[in-house]
Amino acid sequence: NAGVTQTPKFQVLKTGQSMTLQCAQDMNHNSMYWYRQDPGMGLRLIYYSASEGTTDKGEVPNGYNVSRLNKREFSLRLESAAPSQTSVYFCASSFQGYDTGELFFGEGSRLTVL
Amino acid sequence: AQKVTQAQTEISVVEKEDVTLDCVYETRDTTYYLFWYKQPPSGELVFLIRRNSFDEQNEISGRYSWNFQKSTSSFNFTITASQVVDSAVYFCALSDTYNFNKFYFGSGTKLNVKP
Numbered sequence: 001n002a003g004v005t006q007t008p009k010f011q012v013l014k015t016g017q018s019m020t021l022q023c024a025q026d027m028n029h030n031s032m033y034w035y036r037q038d039p040g041m042g043l044r045l046i047y048y049s050a051s052e053g054t055t056d057k058g059e060v061p062n063g064y065n066v067s068r069l070n071k072r073e074f075s076l077r078l079e080s081a082a083p084s085q086t087s088v089y090f091c092a093s094s095f096q097g098y099d100t101g102e103l104f105f106g107e108g109s110r111l112t113v114l
Numbered sequence: 115a116q117k118v119t120q121a122q123t124e125i126s127v128v129e130k131e132d133v134t135l136d137c138v139y140e141t142r143d144t145t146y147y148l149f150w151y152k153q154p155p156s157g158e159l160v161f162l163i164r165r166n167s168f169d170e171q172n173e174i175s176g177r178y179s180w181n182f183q184k185s186t187s188s189f190n191f192t193i194t195a196s197q198v199v200d201s202a203v204y205f206c207a208l209s210d211t212y213n214f215n216k217f218y219f220g221s222g223t224k225l226n227v228k229p
Contacts, residue, residue, distance in 0.1 A: 042219040
């Protein structure tokens, strides 16, 4: 029962490098999300995808791009990493229908940008 | 605008003490959902409870209980007879009913339970 799987778990980048965080869920959820967690700031939504083929900006989208490849997969790309993007990134999924379903989270990806 | 405030940054208690984590929210919506999540030291976020704004009944699950009061816009979480395994960061969250895909998280309360 994998749930939400995200890779890599850890990554160190130099300023200006690019990378993609991968996320997959096996719960047949329609919605997927990328959050970042910084000390004292809780979780902030970067992008979300309400369904396959759609993506929308969250609170802090600048510097990121996303792709909803299919129903299962939702990737987050940093085109030119900056030290301000040092954070822990969480992918999540949920089923959103006539009411709000809870979020299921991956284990997180710790990214350090030097 | 939607907002969740967890004013307690960090709380330390001794095992077996009761502890209440506060959550105050702001929303203009009449229909909304509130959540609590636990983040243990291992880092993953674990869902604890979801509460619909129309259901003001308090909920109890073992040593955990939740007090939802619309009059004060609060959704507080109490752990009775705390245990070391309860040590974690706890997040309160609010969903946006105009867009069920938007969840607003508080900044979290770190609970330290000492033996």
